[in-house]
Amino acid sequence: MNRLFHPHLLSLSRPQVPLRSVFESLFARNGRSNIRVTEIFQNRVGLFLSRNSLYGFRTFCTGQDLTTKKCVPCDTKDLRPMAEDSAKHLMPKVVGWDLVNENGILKLNRSLKVKSFTKGLELFKLVADVAEAEGHHPDLHLVGWNNVQIEICTHAVGGLTENDFILAAKINRLDIHHLLRRKISA
Ligand SMILES: C[C@H](O)[C@H](O)[C@H]1CNC2=NC(N)=NC(=O)C2=N1
Numbered sequence: 071m072n073r074l075f076h077p078h079l080l081s082l083s084r085p086q087v088p089l090r091s092v093f094e095s096l097f098a099r100n101g102r103s104n105i106r107v108t109e110i111f112q113n114r115v116g117l118f119l120s121r122n123s124l125y126g127f128r129t130f131c132t133g134q135d136l137t138t139k140k141c142v143p144c145d146t147k148d149l150r151p152m153a154e155d156s157a158k159h160l161m162p163k164v165v166g167w168d169l170v171n172e173n174g175i176l177k178l179n180r181s182l183k184v185k186s187f188t189k190g191l192e193l194f195k196l197v198a199d200v201a202e203a204e205g206h207h208p209d210l211h212l213v214g215w216n217n218v219q220i221e222i223c224t225h226a227v228g229g230l231t232e233n234d235f236i237l238a239a240k241i242n243r244l245d246i247h248h249l250l251r252r253k254i255s256a
Pocket residue numbers: 142143144145205206207208222223224225226227
C-alpha cells in the first residue's frame with residue numbers, strides 16, 4: 071500500500087500520473103469508490119474521502135488547510151479574480167462567512183454583534199494584527215455602535231483570490247468570544 075501512496079504519486083503540485091485515476095483505481099477496486107474530485111485549484115486537485123471511506127479515516131486535501139497558508143503580495147503577476155464556482159467550493163472552509171456579489175465584485179462578508187463600541191474597536195485591533203501579518207486587509211465597519219461588519223476582497227484584482235479565504239480562515243481562528251454579544255454560530 072505504501073507503494074501506492076509514494077509521495078511522488080501524491081505530489082499535488084507535480085502529479086506524475088492523473089491523481090483521479092490513482093485514487094479511483096485504488097478505491098474502485100473495493101467497489102467503494104467514494105472519491106469526489108472537487109476542483110482543480112492552481113494545479114492542485116481537491117479530493118474528498120467520505121467519512122466511511124475504506125480506511126476509516128476522513129481526508130480532506132484541497133492543496134492545504136487555509137490557516138497554514140500565507141497570503142501572497144497582491145501585485146503578484148497573473149493574480150486573477152476567481153470564478154464564483156471556485157469561490158463557492160471554498161466557502162465550507164470559511165464557516166460563518168457569506169459570499170456576496172456587489173456590483174459584479176465577489177466579496178466575503180461576516181457580520182458580528184459586539185458587547186460595546188469599545189469591544190468593537192478591540193475586535194478591529196485583533197483583525198488588524200492578522201491582516202498586517204498577512205499583508206492583506208479587510209474593510210472594517212462598526213455601525214450602530216455594536217454592529218461589526220468585515221468585508222474581504224482583493225482590491226488589486228477587483229474580486230476574490232485565495233488570499234481572501236486565507237485571511238477569513240485566520241480571522242475565524244481568533245478568540246473573540248469575549249467581545250461578542252452572543253456565541254458565534256459554529
Ligand atoms: C503589495 C500588497 O500586497 C498590496 O499593497 C496589498 C495590501 N493589502 C491588500 N488588501 C486587499 N484586501 N487587497 C489588496 O489588493 C491589497 N493589496
